[in-house]
Amino acid sequence: MQEELLAEQEHLTRSRAALARMLRTADELHTTGAMVAGDAYSAETLGRAMRDRMQALAVDPSTPLFFGRLDMGAGAAGARGMTESWHIGRRHVVDKAGGEPLVLDWRAPLCTAFYQASVADPMGVDQRRRFGFAQGELTSFEDEHISRGEELGTKSALLTAEIERPRVGPMRDIVATIQPEQDVLVRAELTESVCVQGAPGTGKTAVGLHRAAYLLYAHRERLKRAGVLIIGPNRAFLGYIAAVLPALGEVEVDQYTIDDLVARHPVRAVDSPEAAAVKHSAAMADQLARMLWAKVTRPAEGLMISDGAWRWRLSPDDLRAAVTEVRRANLPYGTGRERLRARIVNLLLRQAEARSGESPSEAWQRQMGKHSQVKAVLDGCWPAVTPESLVCELLTDPLAGFEAVGWAKPPKSPKSAKWSAADLVLLDEAAGLLDREASYGHVVLDEAQDLSPMQCRVIARRSEHASLTVLGDLAQGTAPWAAADWADSLEHLGKPGTTVVPLTTGFRVPAAIIALANRLLPALDVNVPAGVSLRRDGSLTVTATRDVVGDTVAAVVAALEHEGSVGVIAADASVPGLVEALRSAGLEVGGPEEDQRITVMPASLAKGLEYDHVIVPEPAAIVAAEPRGLHRLYVVLTRAVSRLDVLHSQPLPAVLSGA
Numbered sequence: 001m002q003e004e005l006l007a008e009q010e011h012l013t014r015s016r017a018a019l020a021r022m023l024r025t026a027d028e029l030h031t032t033g034a035m036v037a038g039d040a041y042s043a044e045t046l047g048r049a050m051r052d053r054m055q056a057l058a059v060d061p062s063t064p065l066f067f068g069r070l071d072m073g074a075g076a077a078g079a080r081g082m083t084e085s086w087h088i089g090r091r092h093v094v095d096k097a098g099g100e101p102l103v104l105d106w107r108a109p110l111c112t113a114f115y116q117a118s119v120a121d122p123m124g125v126d127q128r129r130r131f132g133f134a135q136g137e138l139t140s141f142e143d144e145h146i147s148r149g150e151e152l153g154t155k156s157a158l159l160t161a162e163i164e165r166p167r168v169g170p171m172r173d174i175v176a177t178i179q180p181e182q183d184v185l186v187r188a189e190l191t192e193s194v195c196v197q198g199a200p201g202t203g204k205t206a207v208g209l210h211r212a213a214y215l216l217y218a219h220r221e222r223l224k225r226a227g228v229l230i231i232g233p234n235r236a237f238l239g240y241i242a243a244v245l246p247a248l249g250e251v252e253v254d255q256y257t258i259d260d261l262v263a264r265h266p267v268r269a270v271d272s273p274e275a276a277a278v279k280h281s282a283a284m285a286d287q288l289a290r291m292l293w294a295k296v297t298r299p300a301e302g303l304m305i306s307d308g309a310w311r312w313r314l315s316p317d318d319l320r321a322a323v324t325e326v327r328r329a330n331l332p333y334g335t336g337r338e339r340l341r342a343r344i345v346n347l348l349l350r351q352a353e354a355r356s357g358e359s360p361s362e363a364w365q366r367q368m369g370k371h372s373q374v375k376a377v378l379d380g381c382w383p384a385v386t387p388e389s390l391v392c393e394l395l396t397d398p399l400a401g402f403e404a405v406g407w408a409k410p411p412k413s414p415k416s417a418k419w420s421a422a423d424l425v426l427l428d429e430a431a432g433l434l435d436r437e438a439s440y441g442h443v444v445l446d447e448a449q450d451l452s453p454m455q456c457r458v459i460a461r462r463s464e465h466a467s468l469t470v471l472g473d474l475a476q477g478t479a480p481w482a483a484a485d486w487a488d489s490l491e492h493l494g495k496p497g498t499t500v501v502p503l504t505t506g507f508r509v510p511a512a513i514i515a516l517a518n519r520l521l522p523a524l525d526v527n528v529p530a531g532v533s534l535r536r537d538g539s540l541t542v543t544a545t546r547d548v549v550g551d552t553v554a555a556v557v558a559a560l561e562h563e564g565s566v567g568v569i570a571a572d573a574s575v576p577g578l579v580e581a582l583r584s585a586g587l588e589v590g591g592p593e594e595d596q597r598i599t600v601m602p603a604s605l606a607k608g609l610e611y612d613h614v615i616v617p618e619p620a621a622i623v624a625a626e627p628r629g630l631h632r633l634y635v636v637l638t639r640a641v642s643r644l645d646v647l648h649s650q651p652l653p654a655v656l657s658g659a
């Protein structure tokens with residue numbers, strides 16, 4: 001054993017030295033790029049490529065360079081009496097160019113077996129080895145002789161240690177311990193869209209991020225061009241997950257919220273809940289489309305136009321035929337208008353050719369295209385529209401019946417309109433009717449249960465030629481328009497019929513805590529299986545008190561005795577009071593986007609996050625704060641990794657207390 005451990009440590013040392021060499025080479029090429037390249041353009045391209053390569057190679061020295069080893073004895077190699085052994089890690093590491101790899105990138109096809117081989121299906125694996133590390137040093141290993149019928153599964157001590165490791169700071173990657181059912185999702189084909197319904201802490205976010213990294217590896221060229229987009233619920237969440245992809249060597253992925261995608265104007269108005277509900281409903285898409293396309297009319301008159309030398313005429317029939325033809329091409333409205341302009345110029349051109357036998361110059365064609373008479377025809381039968389003008393028109397149209405939800409005082413012009421968050425989604429819809437959005441190559445959509453039909457369409461427009469990874473939990477739906485089942489959402493996302501795959505094993509929340517949260521499920525009105533937990537550790541306290549704030553401070557002080565992060569998650573309105581009380585007690589406290597050991601988090605922003613120790617003061621206030629308050633409480637209670645303290649002066653919600 002000791003000898004084997006020494007040999008593995010030596011392999012680690014060699015691999016580290018080789019990676020350092022690879023980095024040095026990339027660095028030299030980066031700095032000499034300007035000298036060796038023939039021109040400024042290639043110098044820059046080469047420099048950029050090398051800089052990307054360096055970023056992709058850079059590893060956190062405290063993370064192990066490899067975490068597993070596969071000995072492949074069965075199958076073809078076994079038949080030849082050979083055993084091949086591969087170390088598996090976060091980066092491909094080679095001794096010298098073209099040499100044998102010292103470490104295989106976990107995404108390489110061969111590594112699938114590391115994650116998925118089992119006694120039932122050994123996939124050619126003789127032995128799987130996992131490594132244990134302490135402070136970046138290799139200290140232990142754990143073997144499964146798959147070919148001899150040994151399989152640890154979730155009983156692996158190293159897996160247990162990894163999932164029970166106290167959390168601090170931002171989210172970490174899980175490459176070393178991806179589970180078989182997760183790996184199947186991670187490595188699904190690029191053409192395949194998937195929807196994952198998973199209880200809290202089952203690794204949905206982790207799966208989505210690793211899938212993005214996997215696809216970028218397997219389809220580098222295609223996805224580099226089209227891009228990969230990750231959508232998260234809010235900035236605090238995006239900050240929390242931001243480091244995962246760079247740790248896996250992927251630095252070029254767009255990570256946004258839906259609000260970021262539609263932010264063509266600042267939000268300067270707030271809708272009533274009723275107005276927001278109407279504006280987020282799918283019917284708005286039809287209304288906008290109908291209103292827009294009703295503007296295209298059949299011209300009643302012909303066109304007479306002079307180019308200074310000659311006069312040209314198009315009959316009403318000519319124009320009507322042109323409009324009909326362009327309309328049939330099913331183009332976006334704005335593109336259609338330009339196509340009609342080109343069509344009219346082309347008809348004029350043909351007349352000119354017939355008269356003189358020569359084709360008029362390009363300048364002539366441009367002049368005709370801009371001619372006031374041509375513009376007048378276009379404005380008459382295919383008028384210019386902006387997203388702002390269209391949405392304004394709809395919201396102020398007396399026939400559309402938006403008086404109750406539109407502006408109390410209509411804006412003087414689309415330019416002076418004050419837009420609400422829901423209006424921005426409508427503007428994006430309108431913009432999509434006018435021009436086509438560029439499509440990403442793959443989109444990962446996290447917390448998808450909260451998207452309205454109109455928000456789903458924002459994503460659909462950006463994933464026309466992409467596959468989707470849709471992640472969510474219907475039980476955690478807190479938006480007024482939260483999905484009740486996945487079929488509708490998938491339809492609005494433009495991927496109807498996508499398979500919904502469940503994930504049920506929880507890696508975050510200990511069993512005792514998930515049992516408390518599960519009591520809420522019957523009241524949440526969704527059809528999802530109860531969460532189960534891999535974790536038997538952890539602790540839960542529920543305490544009635546008269547002094548919730550004082551006891552919260554005491555609970556935070558007690559929590560600091562343990563390792564890991566502390567999150568106080570409370571009704572949004574109680575946050576300032578709690579921050580003040582904690583600061584008066586001399587504690588350093590951070591807010592949602594800060595990286596402090598103690599965070600006071602408004603319940604409305606806690607989604608997707610986790611803390612080692614969670615303290616929830618006054619659950620009743622969280623429930624009372626919004627119509628879907630019980631769903632919010634379900635989210636809040638499931639943020640705990642190791643310990644949860646619930647403190648209350650008001651009665652707990654009946655379903656929780658079992659009353």
Ligand SMILES: Nc1ncnc2c1ncn2[C@@H]1O[C@H](COP(=O)(O)OP(=O)(O)OP(=O)(O)O)[C@@H](O)[C@H]1O
Pocket residue numbers: 162163172173174177178179182198199200201202203204205206207473476507508607608609610638
């Ligand atoms: N295979 C795994 N090995 C180790 N840790 C894992 C594994 N899968 C998930 N985890 C850990 O479990 C925790 C929860 O994962 P994640 O946030 O991806 O879950 P989620 O399903 O998105 O949860 P939620 O619905 O609550 O947002 C994270 O700390 C993650 O690192």
